[in-house]
Amino acid sequence: MSAPTAHRAGLCAGRVVAVTGAGRGLGRAHALAFAAEGARVVVNDLGVRPDGSGGGGSSGPAREVVEEIVAAGGEAVVHGGDIATAAGAASLVTTALDAFGRLDTLVNNAGFLRDRMLVNLDEDDWDAVMRVHLKGHFLPLKHAAAHWRAEARAGRPPVARVINTSSGAGLLGSVGQGNYAAAKAGIVALTLVAAAELGRYGVQVNALAPAARTRMTEQTFAATMAAPGEGAFDAMAPANVSPLVVWLGSASSDGVTGRVFEAEAGRITVMEGWRPGPTDDRGARRSPAEAGETARRLLAEAAEPGRVYGAS
DSSP, X not given: OOOOOOOOOSTTTTOEEEETTOSSHHHHHHHHHHHHTTOEEEEEOOOOXXXXXXXXXXXXXXXXXXXXXXXXXXXXXXXXXXXXXXXXXXXXXXXHHHHHSOOOEEEEOOOOOOOBOGGGOOXXXXXXXXXXXXXXXXXXXXXXXXXXXXXXXXXXXXXXXXXXXXXXXXXXXXXXXHHHHHHHHHHHHHHXXXXXXXXXXXXXXXXXXXXXOOTTTTTTTHHHHOOOOTTSOOTTOGGXXXXXXXXXXXXXGTTOOSOEEEEETTEEEEEOOOXXXXXXXXXXXXXXXXXXXXXXXXXXXXXXXXXXXXXX
């Protein structure tokens, strides 16, 4: 274990935070923002390309972020494990414990894209995206939760936080991103279940649907993500999203769990998910024609659904 050092002041002073996919983009911005608020940070990244290829387990991008944090007077360590494997996810937790003696916050952020229209989407591209996004959220969450449960049972109740990363694609759908949208929708459901199960152990779990300029978005949504002219507010800068993540990862967010937020530019939105709309209960079975007539009438009374991204 590293020698004790004085903790810097800040919203997360004394806390230890693990951020997956933190070598670039949103993850990098989150890691730097946590460090600026006094947290000690485990920076995870495999150094792969935007489609998940290459990298070979390179920790180069993660090491650069660690060096940047240390140069600013903070504390951070590299974790180069694959968090979509049981061993890699478990070692993320043990890296935090070995380096800093504790783990307080987990930010699940790692991911990549394999965009295709459904009829052209290969099984391998489906599996790869599900693996990094959905499994890559589940396994770190599982191992961190097991640690926090053990702490609670040992009489050391944690003030633990998990921030999962969904997407507008997971909330509304996105043309050409069936695999990504399905994975991100699954992350929302996982968040709700985890919040309900882990609250008894002092763990709060929330999800974020961010919009920012990253390697994953700057080509897919080039016009929206373009950088502004000199001196203008850069609405799509990843650092705009990080303040909410830092607050959710701090003790100050006490009582906030099982919620989904959108964050981009200067805007924060609390998302309200599936809720019962118009309904009709006749107390008896309908014929198919009657069911259709009822459905048509209820749809006429219902609010219009959100527009799928990219739909014509």
